[in-house]
Each structure stands twice: as structure tokens, then as C-alpha cells.
Amino acid sequence: MSSQHSDCDAPAPQLMPVGEALERLLAEVTLPVATEEVSISDALGRVLAEDQLSTVDVPPADNSAMDGYALKIADLAAGGRLNVSQRIPAGTAPLPLKSGSAARIFTGSEIPLGADAVVMQENATAGESDGQQWVEVTEVPSVGNNIRRQGQDIRTGQVVIPAGMRLQAHHVGVLASVGVSQVRVYRRLKVAVLATGDELVMPGNPLEPGQIYNSNLYTIRGLLQGLGCEVVDSAVVEDTLEGTKAALRQASEQADCIITSGGVSVGEEDHVKAAVEAQGELRLWKLAIKPGKPMAFGYVNGKPLLGLPGNPAAVLVTFNILARPFLLRSMGAGNVAANGFSVEVGFSRPKAISRQEYLRVQLQDGRAVLGASQSSGVLSSSVMAAGYLVVPPNQVVEEGGRLMFIPFSEVMN
Numbered sequence: 554m555s556s557q558h559s560d561c562d563a564p565a566p567q568l569m570p571v572g573e574a575l576e577r578l579l580a581e582v583t584l585p586v587a588t589e590e591v592s593i594s595d596a597l598g599r600v601l602a603e604d605q606l607s608t609v610d611v612p613p614a615d616n617s618a619m620d621g622y623a624l625k626i627a628d629l630a631a632g633g634r635l636n637v638s639q640r641i642p643a644g645t646a647p648l649p650l651k652s653g654s655a656a657r658i659f660t661g662s663e664i665p666l667g668a669d670a671v672v673m674q675e676n677a678t679a680g681e682s683d684g685q686q687w688v689e690v691t692e693v694p695s696v697g698n699n700i701r702r703q704g705q706d707i708r709t710g711q712v713v714i715p716a717g718m719r720l721q722a723h724h725v726g727v728l729a730s731v732g733v734s735q736v737r738v739y740r741r742l743k744v745a746v747l748a749t750g751d752e753l754v755m756p757g758n759p760l761e762p763g764q765i766y767n768s769n770l771y772t773i774r775g776l777l778q779g780l781g782c783e784v785v786d787s788a789v790v791e792d793t794l795e796g797t798k799a800a801l802r803q804a805s806e807q808a809d810c811i812i813t814s815g816g817v818s819v820g821e822e823d824h825v826k827a828a829v830e831a832q833g834e835l836r837l838w839k840l841a842i843k844p845g846k847p848m849a850f851g852y853v854n855g856k857p858l859l860g861l862p863g864n865p866a867a868v869l870v871t872f873n874i875l876a877r878p879f880l881l882r883s884m885g886a887g888n889v890a891a892n893g894f895s896v897e898v899g900f901s902r903p904k905a906i907s908r909q910e911y912l913r914v915q916l917q918d919g920r921a922v923l924g925a926s927q928s929s930g931v932l933s934s935s936v937m938a939a940g941y942l943v944v945p946p947n948q949v950v951e952e953g954g955r956l957m958f959i960p961f962s963e964v965m966n
């Protein structure tokens with residue numbers, strides 16, 4: 554274990570800017586090739602591997618947007634009253650409209666051939682004389698009123714969901730709306746999670762002197778599960794070079810990607826970097842991000858490794874900002890960006906920091922305010938936070954100014 558993090562922030566020109574690190578990470582991604590077919594009932598969170606085209610029009614025929622009467626407007630010229638010649642409940646096929654008559658119709662029912670408008674029942678008076686139902690229109694409609702046209706939502710042949718979309722409930726709903734029951738998706742990404750550190754104890758066990766609970770394993774596993782990855786191996790690795798090398802090798806044999814926590818800093822108890830270099834290569838190390846500076850990226854046995862720093866808040870930030878887009882792209886997802894927006898800042902901080910900083914902030918009346926400690930070792934300040942306030946490098950934070958805010962809802966799934 555390396556020395557604890559301090560907030561000292563000496564200028565560090567050798568640190569790679571966050572934007573460049575992200576670009577380089579994404580450039581390393583090899584797209585998944587393996588795909589599988591799944592039922593749309595099991596497709597939530599999966600990434601679509603092929604454009605999904607509709608084989609039907611939605612709606613499949615003109616239908617009524619209202620409960621009321623379908624009629625031909627020209628027939629109203631003869632007088633206000635029309636006999637009701639048929640009743641069309643939703644789910645039945647209408648007969649062509651008898652000339653000079655109206656059809657009782659309901660929301661979603663198909664429009665009968667010959668009708669050119671639907672009058673909602675609030676704009677009509679209905680009655681019965683000698684066993685014959687009739688309707689009198691009190692407000693004359695225009696052609697097309699209250700008719701939902703065939704194909705106005707989706708046309709046959711149209712791409713309804715493009716390849717690369719990570720399917721959420723509404724996407725699955727759209728697939729169902731065009732009658733698709735099976736879709737081709739990329740297979741789940743298999744990820745191994747290794748937490749390094751001899752001080753770590755699993756929750757449920759008593760703490761001995763010198764020990765802390767292993768939270769990173771749970772944070773990382775939870776984030777991976779939220780992304781729809783399959784966690785194939787999760788373990789604690791002892792702080793030795795040999796132990797770390799062995800754990801990384803084993804992980805590389807089981808997983809598509811490895812994520813580690815801890816052991817990437819400069820102390821002699823930090824073995825992840827050396828273990829990667831011994832059986833692969835290190836591509837990135839030391840980024841201009843706070844928290845998370847010593848994040849590493851490389852390959853072990855040909856498998857990508859994301860080496861997150863041990864400090865729990867650094868794990869959260871580096872996963873959300875860097876590992877997440879890398880994993881999403883590796884899962885075949887097209888859009889990997891987290892959408893942020895600018896918010897007013899409700900506090901000042903005169904000291905400029907040379908790294909891009911991700912402050913865990915709350916929103917009060919739309920203004921970003923600091924909650925508890927922003928220390929890299931403090932995870933609990935994320936509990937009440939709504940997201941990250943992004944402070945660009947070397948920038949003073951001024952109350953009343955505006956900065957980018959990335960909601961947790963954008964990055965925690």
C-alpha cells in the first residue's frame with residue numbers, strides 16, 4: 554500500500570489530460586465479434602448487434618384517436634343527422650362505410666373505408682328512433698380529424714433501433730411494437746475484478762488492527778452489473794509481485810477485460826504496474842484527473858486491464874469517467890458519452906488545481922453545492938451527491954459562475 558493521498562497538488566506536466574486519455578482508451582477498443590440471439594424479454598441492457606428494421610407499418614391501418622363516430626364529411630351537407638350503420642370495437646375489422654351513414658367507433662378502432670373524419674362523441678348527439686340508432690353532429694369536423702394514419706409512427710423498412718444501442722425499456726417497447734420477439738445482441742463482456750491490498754477485509758468479518766473493509770470490490774462489481782457485464786472473477790490479491798502476477802494471469806484467462814483497484818501508485822507495496830509490465834504492457838499511467846491520478850491502462854496476456862487507484866472516491870470517478878466509456882465501447886455500444894449540462898456554482902474555491910477535478914456535489918435550487926469531504930479516500934460524500942461538478946485544470950471556482958455537471962444517473966448504469 555502506498556502512502557495516503559494528500560490534497561497537495563504540485564504542477565505535473567507529465568500527467569495526460571482526461572480528454573486525451575479517454576480518446577486513447579477508446580482507440581484501444583477492439584469491438585466484440587461474438588453475438589447471440591435473445592428474446593426481447595431478456596434484452597434489457599444488452600447492446601443491439603444489427604440495425605433493427607420494421608417489417609410492418611405502425612399503426613398498421615388508419616385508426617381512430619377518439620371514441621366517437623366515423624363519417625364522410627360530404628354526407629353531413631345533406632343534414633345534421635346520420636344513421637349509425639355499424640359498431641367497430643377495437644380489434645375488429647370494419648365493413649366499408651355505408652353511404653350517408655356514420656359508424657360508432659372507439660379509440661384504436663380501424664377507420665372504415667369511405668370515412669374521412671372522426672367526430673368525438675362530445676361533439677355529437679346520439680339517439681334512437683324506431684330501433685334505428687342515429688347521431689347528430691354538433692361540430693362539423695375537417696378531413697382527417699381524429700384519424701391516426703397508417704405508418705405515421707413507423708414505416709415498413711424503417712430502422713427502428715440502430716446497431717450499437719444499449720437497450721432500455723422504451724427500446725424494448727418499440728421492438729415489441731413492430732412485432733419483433735428476438736434480437737441479435739453482442740454477448741456479455743466478461744470482466745474480472747481484483748482488489749489489491751493486504752489491509753482488506755470482507756464485510757461481515759471483524760476488523761483487526763490495521764485492516765479496513767473492502768469497499769472497492771463492491772463498488773466496481775455493482776457498476777459492472779449496472780452496465781450488464783458478467784463478473785467472472787472477483788478476488789482480493791495480496792500485496793506481492795508474485796501474487797499480483799498470478800492473479801492477473803488467471804484473470805486474463807477467464808475474462809475479456811480486467812479491472813483492478815489499488816497498487817498503481819509509486820510505493821514499493823504497489824505491484825500492479827510491475828505485474829502488468831512483466832506479462833504484458835502498460836499503455837497509460839498518470840492522468841491529470843482528481844481524484845484518480847495514478848490510473849493505469851495496459852494489457853495482460855493480450856487482455857485489456859484498467860488499473861484503478863485504491864482510494865474509494867478515485868475508484869468511483871475513474872470508473873465513471875474513463876472505464877465506463879471503454880467498457881461500453883467494448884460491449885459494442887455506439888454512444889458512450891455521459892451527457893452533462895452547465896449549472897450555476899454555489900460556492901467559491903480560490904485555489905486552482907492542475908488536474909481536472911470531479912467534485913461530488915449536491916444540487917440546491919439548481920446550484921451546485923459541496924457536501925462532505927472531497928478527499929479521495931472519502932466515499933461517503935457521494936451518498937447524498939447528485940453528480941460530478943467538473944472543474945477544468947487550473948481553474949478557480951467562483952460562486953455564481955457556471956460549470957459542467959454530470960448527473961450520477963448518467964454514469965451509474
Ligand SMILES: Nc1nc2c(c(=O)[nH]1)N[C@H]1C(S)=C(S)[C@@H](COP(=O)(O)OP(=O)(O)OC[C@H]3O[C@@H](n4cnc5c(N)ncnc54)[C@H](O)[C@@H]3O)O[C@H]1N2
Nearest residue numbers: 554555556748767768769815816817818823846862863864
Ligand atoms: N508518494 C506518493 N504517494 C501517493 C501518490 C503519489 O503520487 N506519490 N498518489 C496518491 C494518489 S493520488 C492515489 S489515488 C493513491 C493511489 O494509490 P494506489 O492505487 O496504489 O492504492 P493503494 O495504495 O493500494 O490504496 C490507496 C488507499 O485506498 C485504500 N484501498 C485500497 N483498496 C481498497 C478497497 N478495495 N476498498 C477500500 N479501500 C481501499 C487503501 O487502504 C489506501 O488507503 O496513492 C497516493 N499515494
Ligand code: MOO
Nearest residue numbers: 558844845846929
Ligand atoms: O488520491 Mo488520488 O486523488 O485519487 O488522484
